[in-house]
Structures are given as structure tokens and as C-alpha cells.
Amino acid sequence: INAEYMGTLSECLFFFEMSFGSRASHKGGSTLAKCRSLLTALKVHYLSRTPAFDQIQDLLHREGVLSPSVPLEVDCLAFRTLRTPHLGINSLMKLFCAFGYHPSNTLVEVHSTTNEAWLQPPSPDLPRLLLSELRVEELSRAAQDLLHTHSSLSRDPVDDLPPTVAKAWGYLTLGDPDALLGDTTPPLLSRAKYLALERESKYAAWWLVNRHRVHHAGFFIHTLPPPYNTLETFNLLLEAHNFPIDAQNKITRCGEIKQSRTVASTHLYPFAEGWAPVASSCVKVAQRLSLPQTPRGLTPYH
Numbered sequence: 462i463n464a465e466y467m468g469t470l471s472e473c474l475f476f477f478e479m480s481f482g483s484r485a486s487h488k489g490g491s492t493l494a495k496c497r498s499l500l501t502a503l504k505v506h507y508l509s510r511t512p513a514f515d516q517i518q519d520l521l522h523r524e525g526v527l528s529p530s531v532p533l534e535v536d537c538l539a540f541r542t543l544r545t546p547h548l549g550i551n552s553l554m555k556l557f558c559a560f561g562y563h564p565s566n567t568l569v570e571v572h573s574t575t576n577e578a579w580l581q582p583p584s585p586d587l588p589r590l591l592l593s594e595l596r597v598e599e600l601s602r603a604a605q606d607l608l609h610t611h612s613s614l615s616r617d618p619v620d621d622l623p624p625t626v627a628k629a630w631g632y633l634t635l636g637d638p639d640a641l642l643g644d645t646t647p648p649l650l651s652r653a654k655y656l657a658l659e660r661e662s663k664y665a666a667w668w669l670v671n672r673h674r675v676h677h678a679g680f681f682i683h684t685l686p687p688p689y690n691t692l693e694t695f696n697l698l699l700e701a702h703n704f705p706i707d708a709q710n711k712i713t714r715c716g717e718i719k720q721s722r723t724v725a726s727t728h729l730y731p732f733a734e735g736w737a738p739v740a741s742s743c744v745k746v747a748q749r750l751s752l753p754q755t756p757r758g759l760t761p762y763h
Contacts, residue, residue: 493583496560498626500587503538506634507675511726511742513704514678520702526689534684539591539676539745540633541668547614550578550594553673555617556632557590559624574599575664588678595664604661607654611647611669633673652732655739663740670730670739677722679745692719692748699723699746707743720747 508514514533521527542548554564561583570577580590597608622628650669659666667676688694696706705724712721722745727738 492561495624495626496562496583496587499560499629500538502626502630503633503675504535504678506630507538507678507742510674510728511678511744513723513726514744517699517704517723517744520698520704521685521689524698526685526698533680535588535678535680536747537589537591537679539593539679540673541664541671541676542592542594542673543608543612543665543668544576544594544596544598545609545612545614547617548594548612550576550592552617552619553592554578554580556619556622556629557592560629562590574662591679595662595668597665600662600665604658604665607658608665608669611650613647633675635672635674649731649733652734652737655732667740671741675742677743677745679720679747681747681749683749690748692721692746695746695748696721717750718747719750720745722746 518527518533521533522529527533540553542550542553544550550569554562557580558564562580563583565579565581575593575595577591577593580592582589597605600608618632622632655666655669658669682692682695683690685695689698692712696712700706707722707724712719714720722743725740725743728741729736730739
């Protein structure tokens with residue numbers, strides 16, 4: 462892991478061991494061990510860019526909603542990509558399946574502008590993965606041209622990626638210069654073009670400056686004590702402590718799930734005109750309205 466994240470890693474390892482398998486055996490074979498290492502590194506990177514997650518956990522401990530020894534149980538990590546030649550859900554799926562993940566029964570769900578697929582973990586104490594892809598061909602020609610300029614590929618980069626934790630982490634976080642997307646170094650992104658793209662598709666603009674980094678970590682609240690096991694009350698608690706909820710995603714419903722998410726944190730991005738803040742990652746909060754039977758150890762999310 463890059464030196465930039467070493468301090469964060471030392472501070473967060475205890476949290477991840479608590480949240481993602483402190484009681485689980487690490488003797489399940491080299492693939493499972495590598496999977497745990499990759500997820501730990503990805504989550505550390507996510508926390509370094511999304512301080513709200515730890516801060517929300519601290520808030521729940523202070524308010525007595527959670528015992529200080531009980532962490533937030535993260536159910537899923539979400540990754541975004543583009544449906545363009547040599548990218549897309551299938552590319553990300555190849556990467557994660559090499560670390561032991563496997564597709565759910567329903568492979569791809571089609572939404573208004575995106576396709577989504579769920580990957581199940583190799584061990585029930587690990588989070589599920591939500592992969593989504595933007596159907597770029599449905600955007601304007603100007604948007605398509607901009608995205609292709611900054612993601613030009615002659616082959617799937619995952620096919621050339623050694624199945625090591627370091628290379629996978631570098632590819633997914635852009636922490637490894639050798640894993641950067643593109644056959645040639647693209648020109649610096651124009652902030653004016655970025656803002657125009659954002660007006661047309663926030664998803665596309667987010668991907669352009671974040672690539673395959675974790676978009677959000679999601680957790681359930683229906684196991685919390687009343688009244689915080691309802692999304693409306695939980696959101697009021699967050700907003701009262703200066704955790705704004707994304708207005709465009711205040712509360713949405715998908716089947717038996719109600720969900721909302723925090724306003725994304727920001728990071729500085731080097732545009733052609735200079736450095737400027739852009740949206741980073743966020744925290745998703747979900748409430749299940751009914752609890753169907755699930756395999757032991759698995760928490761339904763979608």
C-alpha cells in the first residue's frame with residue numbers, strides 16, 4: 462500500500478478486523494487470504510476518502526445506539542464502471558472472481574441508465590459487492606467522446622493484471638501508476654467539460670475522476686434498537702449531527718429496501734485549469750422492510 466495510506470491503515474485495521482471477520486478463520490486457503498487482504502486495503506482506502514463512515518460509527522457509540530464494542534456491520538461495497546469496449550461489469554467481475562467472489566443468481570439488473578450485478582463473497586463474514594456500469598452509448602455524442610478520450614483501451618486491462626493484492630488494489634484505486642487506465646496518457650481533463658458532463662450524467666462525471674474506487678459502503682439499520690431502526694429517524698439523527706443526506710437520494714425504495722446516502726465527501730482533482738474539488742465516496746444507509754429467510758450468516762441487501 463502506498464505510503465500515503467500507511468497511517469490510515471494502522472488506525473483502521475482494528476475496525477476492519479472487528480467488522481469483517483475478527484472471529485473468522487484465516488486458514489481458508491491462499492485465495493481467501495488474498496481476498497481478505499484486498500478488501501482490507503480497499504476499505505482502508507475508502508475510509509481515508511470518506512471520514513463520515515467512522516464518524517457515523519462514533520456517533521452511534523456516543524448516543525448509545527451501538528455498544529462501543531460493536532461496529533457497524535458493512536453489508537456491501539459498490540463499484541462503478543462504464544459499458545465501453547474492454548471495460549464494464551464483466552471486466553470487474555473477472556477481477557473479483559479471481560479472488561473468490563461469485564455472481565448471484567440474477568446476473569444483471571437493468572435500470573434507467575445503468576446495469577447492475579451482485580457478487581457473493583467467498584466467506585459469509587465478507588461484504589457483498591455491487592457492480593454497476595453506465596450505458597455510455599445512451600449519452601450525448603459529446604459525453605461519449607469525452608469518456609472515450611479518457612478511457613481509450615485496446616484490450617481489457619484485467620486480462621493483463623497479475624492476480625496479486627497489490628496490482629488489484631493499484632488498479633481499483635489508481636494508487637499504482639502502472640495500473641492506470643488507457644493505452645496512452647490522456648490530456649488533462651478540462652474542468653469546463655467535466656462540469657458539462659456532470660450536468661448530463663453525475664455517474665459519468667463521478668467515474669471520470671474516481672474510476673473504480675469504492676463508490677459507497679452500505680449498512681443496514683433494521684437491526685438497531687428503536688427508533689433508529691427506521692430510515693426517517695436515522696436520517697434525522699445524522700442531519701442533527703451535521704451529516705447531510707443527499708437531496709437527490711433522500712429516501713428511495715427498491716422492492717423491500719428503503720435507502721438513502723450521505724452527501725459525498727470531496728477530494729482535489731488536477732484539472733487542466735488547476736486543482737478543484739470533486740465528489741468522492743459516500744455512505745449508504747438501508748432499511749429492510751421485511752426479512753425473508755436467508756442462508757445463515759448472510760444479510761439481505763437487495
